[in-house]
Amino acid sequence: RKEVEQDPGPFNVPEGATVAFNCTYSNSASQSFFWYRQDCRKEPKLLMSVYSSGNEDGRFTAQLNRASQYISLLIRDSKLSDSATYLCVVNGRRGQNFVFGPGTRLSVLP
Amino acid sequence: GAVVSQHPSRVICKSGTSVKIECRSLDFQATTMFWYRQFPKQSLMLMATSNEGSKATYEQGVEKDKFLINHASLTLSTLTVTSAHPEDSSFYICSARANRDGYTFGSGTRLTVV
Numbered sequence: 001r002k003e004v005e006q007d008p009g010p011f012n013v014p015e016g017a018t019v020a021f022n023c024t025y026s027n028s029a030s031q032s033f034f035w036y037r038q039d040c041r042k043e044p045k046l047l048m049s050v051y052s053s054g055n056e057d058g059r060f061t062a063q064l065n066r067a068s069q070y071i072s073l074l075i076r077d078s079k080l081s082d083s084a085t086y087l088c089v090v091n092g093r094r095g096q097n098f099v100f101g102p103g104t105r106l107s108v109l110p
Numbered sequence: 111g112a113v114v115s116q117h118p119s120r121v122i123c124k125s126g127t128s129v130k131i132e133c134r135s136l137d138f139q140a141t142t143m144f145w146y147r148q149f150p151k152q153s154l155m156l157m158a159t160s161n162e163g164s165k166a167t168y169e170q171g172v173e174k175d176k177f178l179i180n181h182a183s184l185t186l187s188t189l190t191v192t193s194a195h196p197e198d199s200s201f202y203i204c205s206a207r208a209n210r211d212g213y214t215f216g217s218g219t220r221l222t223v224v
Contacts, residue, residue, distance in 0.1 A: 034212045043203055043215040044154065087153070089212075097144070098213065102153040 001026050004090050004101040012107045017078045021104045023071040023088030030091040033064055035073045038085045038103065047073075047086070078108045112138050112208030116216025123194055123223055131189045131219045133204035140206035143187035144213070145179065148201040157202075160187040194223040 006023045013019050025033075033050035048055065050062040050071050061074040071088055088101035113136040123129050133143055141162045146154040158179055159167045166179035178190040191198055203218040 036212075041201070041218075041220070043218045045215070046212040049212055092156075097156055097159060099156070100146075100154040 002102075003027060003092060003099045004088055006086075006088050006101040007104045008102075009104040010107060011104065012109060013078055014109055015078055015080060017108075018074065018076045019078055019106060020075075021073045021086050021088075021106075023073075023090075023101055025069050025071070025088075025090040025099075027091060028069060030069075032091050032098070033062075033071050034089040034098075035060075035062055035071075036087040036089055036100075038087055040085075044087055044100075075106075078106075080108050080110060082106060083108045112136075112206075112214045114140075114204060114206055114214050114216040116204055116219060118219055119217055120220045121222070123221070125195055125223055126193055128190055128192045129194055129221060131191075131202055131204075131221075133187050133189075133206075133216045135185045135206055135208070135214075138206075138208045139184035140187070140208070141184060142206065143181060144205045145177075145187075145189050146203045146205065148203065154203065158189075160189075162187075191221065194221070196223045199223045 004025050035047040036044040037047045038044040048057050050064045054063045059076045063072045085103040085105045087103045092099040115134045117132050143160040145157045147157050148154045157172045160179045160181040162181045168174045181187040199222050204216040205213040208214050
């Protein structure tokens, strides 16, 4: 089983739609969780950290379920500019390193 | 915010030559720098962890003699792809943790070996 798995995608949604991405991780000792966004041929950029209590930043909401080893990202009122690949990032088995999920590509269509 | 400067952004080289990629932390000290590689339509894969003043730690399957890492100061880590071959063509990117809220990435280097 891979350390971090994500919805395979791609997700093609109309503007204004709500879309949710899921991510599962295998290392139960993981403590740090992040969602990154990567535009085509660019470096990944931190979208938000994921906290145990869940957190919201504008149209973006991240949730963590430690029992199920599951993280989610919800995007409300999708914009064209949200089109990108969304990467789930989790502590690796050695603790110090971080493992990136394969990413889920989102295309928001006019 | 924390910035990692990576150069060059793009390089085309001939098979058999070596290419050096630099990553500098501009406003913080990076005792640890991570080097990733990303092939088209694939995820970022950790190649090695670079530690200031000591040997890098390589991931399984990454040849340390081919991908030379030097982290001689708290603000500079370099990755040298030696005797590059077309299969080494990829997007190489470094990152460092400047604070508790995730990692900062360099802008990446697109290497094409012809």
